[in-house]
Amino acid sequence: MKRLIALVALALAAPVFAQEEQSTAPYAYRQLDDPAQETKAQDLMETLRCLQCQGQSIADSDAPIAGSMRSLVRERIKAGETPEQIRAWLIERYGDYVSYAPQLTGLTWPLFAVPGVLLLIAFLLLRRRFSAKGAGQ
Template sequence: MIRLIALALALIAAAPMAAAQEEQSTAPYAYRQLDDPAKERAAQALMETLRCLQCQGQSIADSDAPIAGSMRSLVRERVAAGEDPEAIRAWLVERYGDYVSYAPRLTGLTWPLFAVPLALALLAFALLRRRFGADKGSGA
């Protein structure tokens, strides 16, 4: 019985340490900036336009999720190697899908994202013009 209680206490004490290890990314550049300030600025600018796949409402620059840390490290490593930020974005979009980018591309799947707001604005304009155009003609 005493052994069981001791084992339970040991598991309870170890749980926060295990959880803390899972919370941070082990990628080399997840929390470390590049030595070259110009390359770090380029990497930071790109990271602010990429969505965290776990948090979904934050960029990978702002997220503390482990996958965001891994993605930050990947971006920094590729920028440090001299790769173009747009090529990195294209690779991430190919790997994770259009959702990873805050700047969606115009494709066969995404065209409604661009067309529907335009169509609604034109409809609202037409309705307002009709409404206020009719008031001008009947009032005096």
């Protein structure tokens, strides 16, 4: 009876061990042979957000989707694509959220313009205030 239970337990555990050994993303944890290509891949991976972790780049995350994305980046770099082509493809597939480097578009231009407008208003208010004090003395 003990042997039968042990045999059933091993049979149920076998797929778990096989799944750990099998990798669907060949470059998830393996670097490219060409150091220049690997540097490009690493630089790009540090600017891409892990979709599962949301607070880490795919270079830092251990989430399965981050491993798949690292592998994808390395495969495309190896195939000769530029980092910007890969970024554009990932943004098209996953949306702007995947990139830590936001793009200037028709929808995002206010996010870039508002800080400048606020600085201009602050400058004008301070200038007016100090000009009025200087003229009054």
